[in-house]
Amino acid sequence: MSITEEIQARVIDKLDYAFPAKPKPLNEREKADTIARIKKLLKEKNAVLVAHYYTDPEIQALAEETGGCVSDSLEMARFGANHAAETLIVAGVKFMGETAKILTPHKTVLMPTLEATCSLDIGCPIEEFSAFCDAHPDRTVVVYANTSAAVKARADWVVTSSIALDIVDHLDAEGEKILWAPDQHLGNYIQKQTGADMLMWQGACVVHDEFKTKALEDLKKVYPEAAILVHPESPAAVVELADAVGSTSQLIKASQELPNDTFIVATDRGIFYKMQQLSPHKHFIEAPTAGNGATCRSCAHCPWMAMNGLVAIADALEHGGKAHEIHVDPALGERAMQPLTRMLNFKKG
Template sequence: MASRSLILSKNISLNHNSIDRATKGDSSYDEIANILIRKNITLVAHYYTPSEIQILAEETGGIVSDSLDMARYGSRSRSSTLLVAGVRFMGETAKILNPEKTILMPNLHADCSLDLGCPPKEFRLFCEKNNDREVVVYANTSARVKAQADWMVTSGTAVDVVRHLHEKGKKIIWAPDKYLGDFVQRQTGADMLMWDGSCIVHEEFKAQELRELVARTSDVEVLAHPESIKDVLEQADFVGSTTALIDYAKGSKSKNLIVATDKGIFYKMAQAAPNKNLIEAPTSGESATCKSCAACPWMSLNNLISLKESITNENNKIEVPSAIVKEARKPIERLLEFASDSKQVVFGNNDA
C-alpha cells in the first residue's frame, strides 16, 4: 500500500518552501526559455507542476495538460527532443508513444506513489495467480507494468472501458489505485480484483473537515478527482479527471469551488475560471501526516534549476527497452481503438 513512508525512504523533503521560485523576468527564466527555443526542445508540463514551469511551457510553445495528452502532444510536435515536466511514468509514456524521440526530464527521481506501489515483479505474480481475469491498469503505472496489461485506462475512460468488459462477462484485475477502482466498481458493478495502491495526495483529503467547510461556505460546489477516498467523492458535486475538473470550473455557476486534487491545478483552473474563488479541500485532521498537503512532493522536484541543467547538458534521459515499448504500447492502442469506436475523446479531455 502506498504511504508517506515511500517518500521518507526516498529522502524527499515535504517542505515545499524549497521549490525554486524564479519567475518570469528573472535572468534564469529568460535563459531557460532561450535554450528551449534555440535547441528546439518542446516542454510538456503536467497540471500539478509548479506554476513557473507551467508558464514556461506556455510561453515557449509547449503544453500544460494531463499525463496522456502530454505524450500525445509530443507525437504532434516537430521537436526531436521533449522535456517532460512531471513524474517518471509520464516520461516513460512519452517514450512509449514517441520511441524515436529523445525524452528528457528535469529530475529522474520524480516518482509517483501509484507507480512505486505497484512493482512489476510483484504485479506479474499477482496476475499469474489470477490469470482468468482481464488486466486493466491505470495510466499512472510504469512501462513495465503497462507491458503486462490487456488495457490501459485514464480516469476519464476507466468507467466506460470497465463497463464494456463487464458487459462481455469479463472479470478484471485492476491496478494500482484502489480508490479509483472502487469508484469504477460502484459505477459499473464489475467483478474487480483490486491492487492495494493509492495516491498519497488524494488519500489525504478529510471527509469530515470537508463537510464542515461546505457547511460554512455559501454558494459553493465541491470538485473531486476520482483518486480521492469514497467519503470525499460522495460529497462532490462533480467527479472527474484533471482536465474535466478545469472544464467544469469554467462552466460552474457557483462563486466558490472547493477542489479535492493537487493544488498545482489552480494555475490553469484560475485561467479558465478567473472569477471563481478556488478553495483547497481540507487535508487537516488528527490522522494527517503531511506538512504540505494537497501537493505532490515529487512534482516539486520539477524546478527551474533542474530543468536548466537537463536541457543544458541534455541529461536525465528516459530510456525504455524496445521490447517493453512494444508490449506497453498495446494496451494504450487498445484504449485508443475503443475510444475511436465509441467516439470518446481520450486525450485533452478525459485523462489522468
C-alpha cells in the same frame, strides 16, 4: 492468508516514501534569468516543454509561453508525439516521461529529474504485480496510467481517469472479470458505478488519500454556496460529498461550466493555475487534508511534482545525460504500446 494478500503485504512492508527536497527558491532576478535561459535552450535544442496540471504555476506558464502544452499525462505524451520537436522536456513524474518515450521512441525525452516518481508507481512493483496477475489468469488486466512501463507491458489495457469508467463498463458488458491496479480508490469508484467484477490492487495516491471527510464537511458549512470538485483517487466518503467527480481535465471543465462562484477542490493544488486562468472571476479553495489521522505528507501538492524546478529544466536541456534522459527498453516499449494503443483506439471509436 491468501496468495493475493501475501503479495500485497510484501509490497506494503517495503514501501518507504522518502520525500525529496524541494528546489531552492529563486529570487526574481534569478527566475527571470533562468526562464530566459530555458527559452534560448528550447530553440537551440529543437525542444518543446510539456507540463502536467500539477506542476508549479510558473512552469505551466512557461510551457504555454513557449508553444508547449499543459495537460494530463496522456495528452502530454500525445502532444509530444504530434509535435515537430526532436526533444521533449517532460515536467511531471517519471511514468509520464516513460509514456512519452513509449509513444515516441525515436525522440529524446528529458525530465528535470528522474527522481520524481509517484506513490502509485512505487506501490506497484513489477515483480509482485506479475505474481498478482499470474495468480488470477482468468481476469483482464487493466492498469492506470500512473504505473511504470513494465507494469503497462504486463497489462491488457492502460487507462486514464478520464476514460477508465467507459472502458471498464465496456469490458463488463463483454463479460470480462477485471484485475485492477494500482489505485484502490479509483477502482472502487469505478466498481460502484459499473457493478463490474473487479479485483483490486491496494495502491493509493499520497495527495488524494489525505483528503478528510469531516474537515471537508466543516469547510462546506463555511462556504455553503461552494461546489465540491473531487478526483476519484480520493476516498469514497470524500467522493460522496462531490458535486462533480472526474479527472483533472474533467474537473477543470466542471469549474468552468458549473454556475457556482466558489469551488472547494479535492485534488493537487497545482490545478488551480489552469482553473483560475480559465475562470478568473471564480474563487478556488483547497479541500482540507487536516483532521483525525492526518499526516499531511503532501498537503494537497505532490512532493515529487514539486521537484520540477526551473533550474532543473534548464540543466536537463543543457546537459541531458543519465540524470535527465528517459530510456525504455525497445522490446518492453513495444509491449507497453499495445495496451496503450487499445485505449487510444477505444477513445477514437
